[in-house]
Amino acid sequence: MLPAGIRWPDISFRWLALLAAVTIGVLIALVGWELYQGSRMAIGQFGPRFLVSSTWNPVTDQYGAWPFIYGTLVSSAIALIIAVPLGVATALYLTELAPMRIRQPVIMVVEMLAAVPSVIFGLWGIFVLIPWLRDHLFVWLKTTLGFLPLFQGPIYGVSMLAGGIVVAIMILPIITSVSREILRSVPNLQREAAYALGATHWEVMRIAVLSYAKRGLFGASVLGLGRALGETMAVTMVIGNRPEVSASLFAPGYTLASVIANEFTEATTDLYLSSLFELGLVLLAVTILVNVIAQLMLRSLAGSGTGKIN
């Protein structure tokens, strides 16, 4: 009877783990189904035009998602462009360069950043960051890089760029923390081998550490991207909330998550509500799509073969 007794926990754990894994899949499917059910009216009314139309007019019941999709993608892209180099550099400093005694305090500060609620970032954005951006950084960008369409037009302060910067600050902790764990998991053997070949400190980091860890670092960025796409509260407070597609990053924009949070409570007509549901569905689809693309890129990255393990 002993073998059966030993196997029993084994089997039950196996099923429990399977159940947990399946639940996540079912949950996503249910959310998707519920969103689809809610948005059927809008889908029937507008069809695929919903995705490319730029009109969002609750008075005439005309709805289109394009400015929101654009705003979500652009603000997340800005956030990644700022946060990934910063986050990876911080992680690199913490694992490779920083003196032991300052590592822990810096790690604590980074993790504290993750604990600050989103609405606090938003308020700080309105009252501290925006005035500074408007009077200094944006003015400087306009005078030095004003020949680019990205940095033209009137400066209000609240803008796509401000939204991206706030999101960047918010996803910085997760990118830093995950990157640090990944860099720490790089075997010392790698570093020692590189040193043995006569590499400088910088070369060791570049050849032995970073290229060994790049898949993991890419994964950390994707995690950050996931947060950036769904960030609502802080973004809506600094992005300007105008459903318009503009080449300039100084112009106000709008994101999918923000418009849902803003308008859901007061939406009175069925079509209006249904269109907001469809925005939710679009957001879910955009998130999944971005993740799939990231996975594909990850695969090609692995295939590019720098001869590294994993």
Add this chain to the structure above:
Amino acid sequence: MKKLLIAACIGLFASVASAQMLINGAGATFPQPIYTKWFDQYSKIDTSVRFNYQGIGSGGGQKQILAETVDFGASDGPMSDENISKAPRTLWHIPTVAGAVVVSYNLPGNPALKLDGPTLANIYLGKVTKWNDAAIASQNSGVNLPDQDIVVVHRSDGSGTSYIFTDYLSNVSSDWKAKVGKNTSVNWPAGLGGKGNAGVTGQIKQSPGAIGYVELAYAKQNSLPYADMKNSSGVYITPSIDSVVEALATATIPEDFRFSMVNAPGEKAYPIAGATWILVYQQQKDATKGKKLVEFLKWAYVDGEKMAASLDYAPLPASVQERVLKRIAQITY
């Protein structure tokens, strides 16, 4: 503080012990402060009943009363004919209080400003873009208006405040009516969106040359400057409780109480104001609950209305109050 905590604990126990009747309501956030006060005061008068009010927004309030998941709904805008037709039985609008929406700004020294409706509409349409535009300057002789761009700020979240504001602009400008219209959120032709009264205020305070609209109560509590508005009699009126009561008294109020009070004809009436409503079924399903609800509403109109001004809401004038009380008496259970 400690005493308060103890009182709260006792209150909690008492409510559990005596198994009070719970009346559920949901909807608009604008009147939430006064409703909360009413419920609190009323629970001292009639200890057998307790109210639970969820400020989930007017859209949610309308949905929930239509689905009969609450005993009463609340909305900042009257329901559309389309939505009313979905009600299983006769659904009544009962106006409770009114509020003003004020136009605030950020100019050097924040001088007192005067504005008329068409100019305000043109600013929000993006046609008047400078503070020293002749349309503004001609109404404000003696005020030094800067050669500065106007930064237009509006609410980004759907709200009753936006409804009142766009209702007013539609009323005074045919251009606005044709191009934009009125709703809890609209397709704004110009400007930046701020979330909530706080978001709009933040953006006004942070952007030199900004103009925006907020509730009167909010502007007062945060000492924002606000403009005198020209009413339909051609007089510039400072927003206040009195000038809103005046607007209520002179607005045309139809039998079903679904009225708009913007640009009311009274000489002392402030033009950008709106009422808020409680939504109840004429035929109550639950007899005891219905009876309690009617008793509460009667109390609210006689005693509750007196608390309105202290919370910066305009109470209903006597003439309207009388009509509303008659309507409440017709609720059956």
